[in-house]
Amino acid sequence: MSNATAGGRRHRVVVVGSGFGGLFAARHLRRADVDVVLISKTSTHLFQPLLYQVATGILSTGEIAPATRLVVRKYANTQVLLGDVQDIDLVNRTVTSRLLSQDTVTPFDSLIVATGAQQSYFGNDQFATYAPGMKTIDDALELRARILGSFEEAELAQTQEDRDRFTTFVVVGAGPTGVELAGQISELANRTLAGAFRSIDSRESRVVLVEGANAVLAPMGPKLGGKAHAQLEKMGVEVQLNSMVTGVDARGVTIKDSQTGDIRRIEAACKVWSAGVQASPLGKMLAERSKGTETDRAGRVVVEPDLTIKGYPNVFVVGDLMAVPGVPGMAQGAIQGATYAAEQIKKELKGKQTPAERKPFHYLNKGSMATISRFNAVCQIGKLEFGGFLAWLAWLALHLYYLIGYRSRIVTVFQWFVSFSGRNRGQMAATEQWVFARLALEALNGNDEDAREALEETGTDSKESTG
Secondary structure (H helix, E strand, C coil): CCCECCCCCEEEEEEECCCHHHHHHHHHCCCCCEEEEEEECCCECCCHHHHHHHHCCCCCHHHHCCEHHHHCCCCCCEEEEECEEEEEECCCCEEEEEECCEEEEEECCEEEECCCEEECCCCCHHHHHCCCCCCCHHHHHHHHHHHHHHHHHHHHCCCHHHHHHHCEEEEECCCHHHHHHHHHHHHHHHHHCCCCCCCCCHHHCEEEEECCCCCCCHHHHHHHHHHHHHHHHHCCCEEECCEEEEEEECCEEEEEECCCCCEEEEECCEEEECCCEEECCHHHHHHHHCCCCEECCCCCEECCCCCEECCEEEEEECHHHEECCCCCCCHHHHHHHHHHHHHHHHHHHCCCCCHHHCCCCCCCCCCEEEEEECCEEEEEECCEEEEEHHHHHHHHHHHHHHCCCHHHHHHHHHHHHHHHHCCCCCCCCCCHHHHHHHHHHHHHHCCCHHHHHHHHHHHHHHHHHHC
């Protein structure tokens, strides 16, 4: 691999995605003798693990989603292009991205694809109309408006049945996001909003965590999963295991018990989905255009030991888009994969190795953790497992470390201090537009009948409650 192309320009590395994988790839190439083009469909670098705190009023979007251009502006060799990738031509080495109606074709010599994953509804995409996921800023803002809006609707409701429905919150999926979100909705109802209403008591709200498996935080093992389960129930969260969601509509969810086969119904105005992930569609495109490359059930690319696709040693797939045994879909996997890919490119440009001489990617598991409530978390580092206040402090320290920028860290510490030491939260603004905008766009752009019905039903609920 040479650092100069036939046309005389420097070796160009195109990075697709501005998450942890894309950003750390650009960071590790910032002093290399290459030109980096970072293409992303969003203008920000999103720290997804803290999205639930935006949704529950603890943090603002600015702390967890700084502008990508500002993050990399000191990287003299890096250009940022905003656009949604439409095509990757492996033979001609080009990436085509689209912003509004304008297409941009960007040639590459090396390619790092780090487009991450999106919410999976396991073939029931219609559920998304009524139960948004937790993968984007829009998702978090919509959910915040849905949560706070439900309390406002309950305050105006004319019947106890409606009050109960508006103060019931269903979280689907007992992974880290679901556990953290259920815990924070409970704390929001029991601490922040306590005494703020006159017709309802927010502390009587019902928070239900639904999980299809037989354990909370199953990947973390029975000890930590049991701790999390016990703490959630202590907080008043109803944990329903072995429960498969078979239907979601504007007024609630339908659940099937996987052991008995019994069907039950939970009436709830506010639902959120955190039960699974599906890889970016670019994974399927890459697999189809390279001979022999496959994808797994979640659409992730089954990569070679050096994180490339078959036949194309210059095309790396990292982060949530790659399928590597033992590597979880977490920030650590994306960071380590992107760093590895960048190092291979730099070594080959310096003539230190050829693609055939690459050492396989090795993932170092630095542990996993999840918060349950203020002052309480669970943490797994190697064989060490612990929970409680020390785990919560470790969680705070780790997430502060990975936040981008000193300002974000300082503001986040302040917001955490205010939220966790007292009852108030600093980000409690919400508008109807945050709830309706996604549905309106889906109805307009996709001719989505479910979205149209949801708009009509939500509008009817509002009229009934205010009427």
